[in-house]
Amino acid sequence: MVELQKITKIFGRGETSVHAVNNVSLNIQPGEIVVIMGPSGSGKTTLVSIAGGLMKPTDGTIIIDGTDITAKNERQLPKIRLTTMGFIFQSFNLLQNLTAMENAAIPLLLAGQSKQTAFDKSRALLERLNLSHRSHARPRELSGGEQQRVAIARALVNNPKVIFADEPTANLDRAIGHQVMQLLCSVGCEQGKSVIIVSHDERIKDVAHRVIYIEDGKLIREEPGQHNRICTMRAHSYQLRDQRA
Ligand SMILES: Nc1ncnc2c1ncn2[C@@H]1O[C@H](COP(=O)(O)OP(=O)(O)OP(=O)(O)O)[C@@H](O)[C@H]1O
Ligand SMILES: [Mg+2]
Structure with missing residues (x-):
């Protein structure tokens, strides 16, 4: 589903240039959840931005769902x-003058879906993320964790095949962080999506099939994650949700 072939990214030129990503190759299957870990400045955000077509690599090829996105231009990529x-x-990148429900619906509205469909889907996701009671609030009226959940709803609303998450639980407390991981886990393995998560949070290994370590822009190590552990913890999490409701 996601194929990174010999990706290199160099920022700047000459003596001050930074080799942010250095010859990284990685394949991610449908339904697979891959966590990328590594020290600050090791190139994680750069790698994920390149994989998602938000940044051009200096060298290498990215194939997403059979399409070589490195060959696409600035007009084709957004679509x-x-x-x-x-x-x-x-940083959640929510639009401040829109409500939670409107923010979460943006990808569908941009893709030309009706407001009714977009808001129905957005509402359903916010409910799944325990936010239905805040769906008419604007971002500044929401806590960091609540804003992150809106951003997660927005990322899932168009039913994407690939999900990129850069530090998704950094601003969440333990219980909510756990629910976010559960949601990423269920959309990943139950709905056959590829999920790529950058994190410093050791708990995130619980949802991963594979954990990839990068250092100085290089892929240095890979180990299996604890994916099965969290899937068996589902009952506990739903209990948590019911308590809050
Ligand atoms: N636009 C840019 N111009 C120049 N250098 C950059 C740019 N973006 C990132 N870098 C450099 O590239 C390297 C990798 O940065 P990146 O943001 O990918 O690290 P990271 O692993 O995500 O770190 P963190 O865990 O702190 O988020 C760093 O040395 C950073 O300073
Ligand atoms: Mg980063």
Whole structure:
């Protein structure tokens, strides 16, 4: 589903240039959840931005769902992103003058769906993320964790085949962070999506099939994740949700 072939990214030129990503190759299957870990400045955000077509690599090829996105131009890329990918960033990038429900519906509205359909889907996702009671609030009226959940709803609303998440639980408390991981877990393995998560959070290994370590822009190690552990913890999480409701 996601194929990264010999990706290199160099920022700047000459003596001050930074080799942010250095010859990284990686294949991610449908239904597979891959976590990328590594020290600050090791190139994780750069790698994910390149994989999602948000940034051009200096060298290498990216194939998403059979399409070579490195060969696409600035006009073609947004459409591909809108229909096949979902993004969750550490800084939520929500539009301040729109409500939670409107923010979450944006990808569908941009893709030309009716307001009714877009808002129905957005509402359903917000409910799944325990946010239905805040669906008419604007971002500044929401806590960091609530804003992150809106951003997650927005990333999932277009039913993307690939989800990129850069530090998705960084601003969430333990219980909510767990629910977010559960949701990423269920959309990943039950709905056959590829999920790529950058994180410093050791708990995130619980949802991963594979954990990839990068250092100085290079892929240095890979180990299996604890994916099965969290899937068996589902009953506990739903209990948590019911308590809050
Ligand atoms: N636009 C840019 N111009 C120049 N250098 C950049 C740019 N973006 C990132 N870098 C550099 O590339 C390297 C990798 O940065 P990146 O943001 O990918 O790291 P990261 O692993 O995501 O770190 P963190 O865990 O702190 O988010 C760093 O040395 C950074 O300073
Ligand atoms: Mg980063």
